[in-house]
Amino acid sequence: xxxxxTRPQKPRPDRPxxxxxxxxxxxxxxxxxxxxxxxxxxxxxxxxxxxYPDTLSMHHIVSDVPHLIRIIE
Numbered sequence: 001x002x003x004x005x006t007r008p009q010k011p012r013p014d015r016p017x018x019x020x021x022x023x024x025x026x027x028x029x030x031x032x033x034x035x036x037x038x039x040x041x042x043x044x045x046x047x048x049x050x051x052y053p054d055t056l057s058m059h060h061i062v063s064d065v066p067h068l069i070r071i072i073e
Contacts, residue, residue: 021049022070
């Protein structure tokens with residue numbers, strides 16, 4: 001049986017990339033569909049910042065309401 005220290009190490013997966021999104025303008029007065037997207041993202045008040053996985057679907061949501069939220073990182 002091989003000694004633990006001589007076994008090749010398995011590569012560890014990097015942390016999944018994330019993006020930080022800021023809710024910077026109120027959705028009040030905008031279409032209901034856009035307000036629902038903001039609620040779906042979990043925002044309840046202006047100025048909140050949340051972190052999500054950096055996926056294509058998240059970028060699609062952001063592109064639907066760029067006047068209300070912005071990507072920080």
